[in-house]
Amino acid sequence: MMASSDPAVIQTRALSKRYRTVAALTDCTITVPEGRISALIGPNGAGKTTLLRLLAGLARPTGGDIAVLGTAPRPDPAFLAGIGFLAQEIPLYRRMSAADHIRIGAHLNARWDGTSVRQRLEGLGIPLGQAVGTLSGGQRAQLALALTLAKRPRLLLLDEPVAALDPLARRQFLAHLAEAAAGGGLTVLLSSHLLSDLERICDHLVLLAGSRVQLCGDVDALLAEHQILVGPRKDTTAIERDHTLVHAVRTPRQTTLLIRRNGPVIDPAFETADVSLEELVLGYMGQHADGPSPAHLSAIGGDQ
Amino acid sequence: MTWLVWRQHRNQAYIAAAALALFAVVMLITGRQMASQYHSALISCAATHTCSDLATTLNLGSPVLFLLINLTLLVPCLLGVFWGGPLVARELETGTAQFAWTQSISRSRWLAIKVGWAMLAAAAWGGAVSALVTWWSSPVNALQHQNFRAGQFDVQGIVPVSYALFAVALGIAAGAVLRRTVPALATTIGVFVALRVVIASYVRPHYMTAVTKTYRLAFAHPMPSIPGSYWQVSRGIVGPGGQAASSAAHSGVGVSINGTLVTLPPACNSLLSQDPPKIFSCLAAHGYRAFITYQPANRYWAFQGIEAGIFALLAAALVAVSVIVVLRRDA
Structure with missing residues (x-):
């Protein structure tokens, strides 16, 4: 389907997810090669969140196959160590501080780079000791991204990470992401309902509408x-x-x-x-x- | 993971520890006073040979203290509500489960450690409260011989530990199934109270076949002496050959004797107006006997063990439900 020799980090075939009578995702076949920053674009309700959750192993498909980093997503440490997932609502423990979250990460991950989070937050002027619930939306998103990157994942799955951010915070967030991806070895799939959010940093596109894939491929080729x-x-x-x-x-x-x-x-x-x-x-x-x-x-x- | 559990719940742990410490101080101070009061009363009654009346003449404790003891009935329910209910539900509700479940830890390990610590804390806390209450109550138990009474049986010994485990497991399971904290708390309270009432009222009396003793009817209706804190299940009068005392064998006059309706044999009818106390000997002569059905005092720990076992099994089943729901369902 794609003129690319890079091994696929994400490969799905006829993937479907139904919630009772509602089809959230239908017959979804996509490939995202290694090293791409792929924009998952689609209107609200197109199935972007469902696809990301299936890829992260948080939900199980009702049909089709998924291979992420060569295996089916499953909730075990070996698989989870390879992926970084950031849910749309940026769920963090509101009463705990950034420093607490860094410690949680150190306890729950065999591979963990807490120093990078500290440096990133200090660079952005985000307080380490303050309860996360008192930070601004932009600061929380930056913290969550830094925590997700501290796992040193091979695949980053981000669900509408910039939707709630003001333009400046959006720019900083994407700059942070682009910098991380430039380091190499990282594949990113991030969703948005607005292409303009992601146009500057992505080189691959997955377009969803009405629970189906409309388009998938390298931007230049498309x-x-x-x-x-x-x-x-x-x-x-x-x-x-x-x-x-x-x-x-x-x-x-x-x-x-x-x-x-x-x-x-x-x-x-x-x-x-x-x-x-x-x-x-x-x-x-x-x-x-x-x-x-x-x-x-x-x-x-x-x-x- | 243990660190995360501690970090998430340490404030609750501090509050619980402080409440327990306060309760312990009250129990220890008043318990010592009560014990010495009881012992001096025993010494003085031995001198005057009035120890058989001690249960009616000696007043141990105070209404406030007994209210406090009765309030410990709520401890398991509170643990279920504050520790069990939010354990999984809050993480699903706020989405932090998605954060935890995408770190490099399996969902089963995450759940096992959370549930393990919550259950351990509940058992420790419920056990500590129960130990204090049991120790505090020992003079009262020795004096009143009512260890089986609801409100004493339920707050002493090992059953409170089992109730606490059950309540916390119930909270966890309700949270895992309902995925929302407030409905989980309401369910926990409702189910816990309902099940406790049903088991205490309808199941507990039948853990072991009760012992029945029959004895001769007499005017003063003296009971045969039964040692220790036995549990009276029922008491009354049986007719000749074991038939019900109110049976229509005689179309005589019905009278109520010590709460039992007795249809008098015709021969005893006339005594009703002439010499009522003699009715007893008349009934006895016609084969009527008094009986008492009870659980002997030496079954106390068997009953504690059976009830604790029932709630521990229910707790285990609820933990299994939580595990299945958390592992099978989508986040």
């Missing part, structure tokens, strides 16, 4: 595979036959198409343009939001 066509209002059946139509906007005067290319486009009536990551994501999300027409349904089926 951008190269897709193209925008702008032309007069005319019949586009020929283009749709040769390529995969993702999204179309038709006004009385012009037609704008987002296509997944199967070879070169040879229709002189259309001007081609490179697609931006945002246009790509909005195209796939918009396709889902519009309610897919039969043609689009087959297009999705072809993708996955």
Whole structure:
């Protein structure tokens, strides 16, 4: 599926999770190679949290297979030592201090780098001795990320880590994350409902909508595979036959198409343009939001 | 992990230790006073040969102290509410379980250590309170011979330890199943109180087959002497051949004697207006006998052991439920 020789850190096949009658995740097949910072993008309720919890072994799938770092997620020390997980609500013990959390980590993990947390917090001016409940949201998120990184995990799973942060805290958080990832050997999957939050740091994308995977791959490869066509209002059946139509906007005067290319486009009536990551994501999300027409349904089926 | 358990619960531990220390001081001071009061009373009654009346003439303790002793009935329930209920529920509710369960520790070990310490603390605390109450009560027990009475049996000996284990296990299981603290606490209180009442009232009297003694009916209705703190289950009068005293064998007059309805044989009817005290000898002559059904005093520790065993088994079952729920369910 991907032109990549890096071994996969995350590999799922037809993964599903149902909560009673609600399908939280359906037929999800993704691969995230080692060393990527992958953005898990999707509207609220798309299944991002469910996917992350399944990958961390906090929830069990109702169908399909998962391999994370080569094994099925399970609650045992060997597996857990390899992953770092940060839940959306940033759960920490509110009455305990950062120093207490560093000690907890030292007690619960065989591999633990408490010094890095101390240094990071001192650098950010976050008090070590103060109850975590009295810290600001940004400080708590920074602390939680530092604690998660102190395990020296090979895979970091972060659920909407910047959703509650103001722009400055968001920037600091992502800078901290990018710095950690630059050290090498770390793969990151982090979710957001806004692409703009993550666009700057991610080089891989998983797009979820309506509990299904819409898109998964390296950002550069995805951008190269897709193209925008702008032309007069005319019949586009020929283009749709040769390529995969993702999204179309038709006004009385012009037609704008987002296509997944199967070879070169040879229709002189259309001007081609490179697609931006945002246009790509909005195209796939918009396709889902519009309610897919039969043609689009087959297009999705072809993708996955 | 033990450090985390201590860090999470040390404030509760300090409060519990302080409360226990305060309780111990009150028990030790008043217990010593009461013991010396009892011993001097024994010496003076021996001199005047009035020791048989001591139970009615000597007043040990004070209403406030007995209220305090009765309040220790609540100790297991409080432990279940403050230590058991939040143990798992609060972590699920606040999401900190997700933090703990993504450190490099298995969920089963996390749970085992938390549950282990909570149960150990409950047993130690419940045991300490029970030991103090048992020691404090020894003069009262010796004087009143009512060790089996509800309110004494339930706060002395080994049963309070078992109640504490059960209450904490109940709190943990309720929290694991309901995943929310407040409903878990309400469930703990409700189930604990209901089960304690049902077992004490309907099950406990039947742990062992009660002993029945029959004896001759007489006007003063003297009871045969039964040694020690026996537990009276029932007492009354039986008709000839063991049939019920109120049986319709005679269509005579019904009278209530010491709480038993007795249908008088026709021969005794006339005594009712002429010489009522003679009814007893008349009934005795017609084969009526008085009886008492009781659990002998020497079964006290057997009863303590059986009841403690029942609650310990229930506690073990609830711990098993908690383990299954925590390991099987998604976080």
